[in-house]
Amino acid sequence: RMPTLGGMRRKGVPAAAVRLFCERVGISKADSVIDARLLDDCVRAVLEPVVPRYFAVLDPVRVTLSDFDEDDAFDDVPSLSSASSANKNR
Numbered sequence: 001r002m003p004t005l006g007g008m009r010r011k012g013v014p015a016a017a018v019r020l021f022c023e024r025v026g027i028s029k030a031d032s033v034i035d036a037r038l039l040d041d042c043v044r045a046v047l048e049p050v051v052p053r054y055f056a057v058l059d060p061v062r063v064t065l066s067d068f069d070e071d072d073a074f075d076d077v078p079s080l081s082s083a084s085s086a087n088k089n090r
Contacts, residue, residue, distance in 0.1 A: 013039075017046040 008018065021042040025034055 013043055014046050017043040020046060 005018065009015075017039070021039050024038060024042065
């Protein structure tokens, strides 16, 4: 299917992502085929610093750890978006 701008807006694609996609594709007189994953990458690049990502276990399984030291436990887990932005700064 060929997406329209109106259809992409209904699906929640930000206008900045469409602009970034157009910048990356560029202008050409020749016919070319653009991979749809490039648009997904642009949407991800625009939303990454803005939208916090979390994951949850919907059906947890109880596990008993028999050889675990309480001192090694961790309480604070950073969100995925802050961890990925820390990796980008390396």
